[in-house]
Amino acid sequence: DTGVSQNPRHKITKRGQNVTFRCDPISEHNRLYWYRQTLGQGPEFLTYFQNEAQLEKSRLLSDRFSAERPKGSFSTLEIQRTEQGDSAMYLCASSLQRQPQHFGDGTRLSIL
Amino acid sequence: QKEVEQNSGPLSVPEGAIASLNCTYSDRGSQSFFWYRQYSGKSPELIMFIYSNGDKEDGRFTAQLNKASQYVSLLIRDSQPSDSATYLCAVENTGTASKLTFGTGTRLQVTL
Numbered sequence: 320d321t322g323v324s325q326n327p328r329h330k331i332t333k334r335g336q337n338v339t340f341r342c343d344p345i346s347e348h349n350r351l352y353w354y355r356q357t358l359g360q361g362p363e364f365l366t367y368f369q370n371e372a373q374l375e376k377s378r379l380l381s382d383r384f385s386a387e388r389p390k391g392s393f394s395t396l397e398i399q400r401t402e403q404g405d406s407a408m409y410l411c412a413s414s415l416q417r418q419p420q421h422f423g424d425g426t427r428l429s430i431l
Numbered sequence: 432q433k434e435v436e437q438n439s440g441p442l443s444v445p446e447g448a449i450a451s452l453n454c455t456y457s458d459r460g461s462q463s464f465f466w467y468r469q470y471s472g473k474s475p476e477l478i479m480f481i482y483s484n485g486d487k488e489d490g491r492f493t494a495q496l497n498k499a500s501q502y503v504s505l506l507i508r509d510s511q512p513s514d515s516a517t518y519l520c521a522v523e524n525t526g527t528a529s530k531l532t533f534g535t536g537t538r539l540q541v542t543l
Contacts, residue, residue, distance in 0.1 A: 350529070352530065352531075354531075359439075359535065360535055361435075361519050361521070361533025361534050361535050361536055362475065362519075362531070362533050363533070364530040364531065364532070367529075367530055375530065408474075410474055410475070412531075414529075416529075417529075419465060419477050419480050420465075420477070420531060421477060422467075422474045422475050422476070422477075423474060424473070424474050425474045
């Protein structure tokens with residue numbers, strides 16, 4: 320059990336650029352979640368995968384956001400045409416069914 | 432009304448004392464409750480979870496759940512300076528996603 324791995328740890332980009340983050344869940348965890356956290360707030364749910372199927376997306380997830388989990392293993396979260404308001408910590412979590420979620424170290428996104 | 436409410440603190444307790452952290456939630460259908468610890472600049476770390484009314488103890492930590500009052504608490508006995516962090520209360524919503532709804536967190540400061 321090597322834990323949830325997220326890359327990159329930090330991403331600095333100019334407004335309008337596209338960015339992609341990767342999450343490798345704990346092996347054998349079939350559930351994978353993406354959350355976003357801004358300063359002074361708790362994490363907010365973005366989207367959820369069970370195996371390769373994306374089963375739920377938050378209203379927070381605008382059309383500029385897309386997530387995939389090909390083959391039910393790692394997941395990617397892409398943000399197109401980044402905006403200042405996208406600056407946040409993007410957290411990935413994984414779990415087995417009916418088990419607590421474990422978080423990765425997160426990717427901190429800064430938009431210049 | 433926020434779905435999960437916590438006092439933002441800071442809650443200051445002397446070393447060796449008991450720290451009591453509280454959380455209320457609005458969704459009566461919530462079934463699972465979690466406490467995560469988050470150090471500044473780090474990701475949330477699971478420390479306790481509770482599913483049934485009553486108390487659950489793990490080392491220096493005790494989680495208490497009262498579903499009738501929609502109230503969850505975390506007690507930390509023999510508080511240590513290393514316990515200084517933000518404690519996030521999370522509630523698992525009913526439905527297939529099992530997504531977590533977080534409070535804004537309570538900042539705990541353990542003083543020497």
